[in-house]
Amino acid sequence: MNSRRNAPPIVGVIGGGQLARMMAAPAGALGIHLRLLAESAHECANQVIPDVVIGDFRDYETLRTFVASCDVVTFDHEHVPNALLRRVASEGLEEKLQPGPNALQYAQEKVKMRELVAAEFSPRWRQVAHIDEARDFGFPCIAKSLIGGYDGKGVWRVENEHELTELLKHGGLLLEELVPFDAEISVLVARSPHGQAAVWAVTETIQENGICVQTITPAPHLSEALAGKAQAIALSIAEQTGVVGVMAVEMFLVGEDLLVNELAMRPHNSGHWSIEGAMTSQFEQHLRAVLDLPLGATGMRAPHAVMGNILGGDTSDLHRAYLHLFARDPGLKVHLYGKEVRPGRKVGHVTVLGEDAKRLRARALHATEFFAGRAGEHDE
Numbered sequence: 001m002n003s004r005r006n007a008p009p010i011v012g013v014i015g016g017g018q019l020a021r022m023m024a025a026p027a028g029a030l031g032i033h034l035r036l037l038a039e040s041a042h043e044c045a046n047q048v049i050p051d052v053v054i055g056d057f058r059d060y061e062t063l064r065t066f067v068a069s070c071d072v073v074t075f076d077h078e079h080v081p082n083a084l085l086r087r088v089a090s091e092g093l094e095e096k097l098q099p100g101p102n103a104l105q106y107a108q109e110k111v112k113m114r115e116l117v118a119a120e121f122s123p124r125w126r127q128v129a130h131i132d133e134a135r136d137f138g139f140p141c142i143a144k145s146l147i148g149g150y151d152g153k154g155v156w157r158v159e160n161e162h163e164l165t166e167l168l169k170h171g172g173l174l175l176e177e178l179v180p181f182d183a184e185i186s187v188l189v190a191r192s193p194h195g196q197a198a199v200w201a202v203t204e205t206i207q208e209n210g211i212c213v214q215t216i217t218p219a220p221h222l223s224e225a226l227a228g229k230a231q232a233i234a235l236s237i238a239e240q241t242g243v244v245g246v247m248a249v250e251m252f253l254v255g256e257d258l259l260v261n262e263l264a265m266r267p268h269n270s271g272h273w274s275i276e277g278a279m280t281s282q283f284e285q286h287l288r289a290v291l292d293l294p295l296g297a298t299g300m301r302a303p304h305a306v307m308g309n310i311l312g313g314d315t316s317d318l319h320r321a322y323l324h325l326f327a328r329d330p331g332l333k334v335h336l337y338g339k340e341v342r343p344g345r346k347v348g349h350v351t352v353l354g355e356d357a358k359r360l361r362a363r364a365l366h367a368t369e370f371f372a373g374r375a376g377e378h379d380e
């Protein structure tokens with residue numbers, strides 16, 4: 001915490017997207033000063049966080065100066081090169097980076113993550129550089145770029161050797177068996193430098209074309225025992241990686257088995273429901289964790305929470321939807337990210353809380369379709 005008397009702690013955030021933007025509300029409530037390192041003056045978080053440094057996070061001097069100016073630095077994305085973070089850490093700034101480069105490598109490098117996760121909780125996988133190493137892996141399979149990728153970018157379903165040979169022209173890949181999953185789930189955990197950890201109810205994520213369109217919490221397809229097992233896996237990964245802050249562990253549910261798909265070491269789309277749906281939101285918890293403060297209660301405020309992503313459609317003025325949606329559904333909670341609308345881009349989300357998950361899903365769907373210009377005012 002900041003040693004200047006009466007000065008609020010300064011939490012630096014690298015990246016000016018919607019995750020940084022949604023940290024602003026709890027930071028304001030808790031009297032925490034956010035400082036942003038944004039790539040341009042037009043990032044959506046800049047609209048709600050006044051203290052913005054415009055600069056390139058890939059530039060060492062920019063990064064080091066920014067980190068030195070804050071009490072703690074955290075992330076809106078995972079694109080900061082790990083080697084740069086290690087260099088900054090080695091200059092006596094290690095404790096300011098939360099999560100640090102050691103933990104972050106597991107979210108940045110898919111092979112590192114696969115090596116960490118126990119084989120029983122992992123799809124069969126192999127790192128390949130040449131088609132000769134892949135011929136006996138089995139097709140169809142899933143190929144993933146070794147570093148980076150989000151919203152399904154950097155993930156390919158590969159049908160045969162020919163397709164894989166083409167993909168390998170661009171560099172090495174991680175191959176995974178094609179998992180015939182029954183559902184995709186996400187477990188949100190938070191961990192502080194002291195090692196205190198917290199976990200929220202398990203969320204089911206509904207994906208279309210590689211993009212999450214809705215989440216349902218608690219996950220309806222999961223028995224209590226399996227939900228507990230999923231939470232235990234996520235907590236164990238938090239401990240093993242030493243992550244600080246919020247981490248989402250995405251998993252596949254296959255019968256009674258749980259297979260880890262991905263780690264995200266930051267607040268995550270699958271945890272947006274927690275803003276209204278949990279005693280402590282993922283954004284507040286992230287700030288508490290990176291400042292090494294005691295974590296907040298994670299219990300739910302309602303039996304179910306459904307979140308729907310607003311994906312850009314044909315309508316560019318999203319606010320026009322407010323009159324109809326607010327009149328129709330007073331319980332609907334809307335978050336717009338202040339981003340320019342482009343087809344398929346995540347530009348906001350809605351959350352509804354209540355008893356009946358099916359009914360909640362219909363309410364969320366109507367709202368997100370209406371925002372995208374696809375639902376009429378009288379549609380159910």
Ligand code: ADP
Nearest residue numbers: 123142149150151152153155176177178179262
């Ligand atoms: P991203 O980070 O780009 O979202 P993911 O690794 O989460 O990438 O993959 C995107 C989607 O691709 C997943 O949500 C899932 O639907 C599908 N997918 C990924 N890996 C596999 C796999 N091994 N088997 C089957 N489907 C997969």
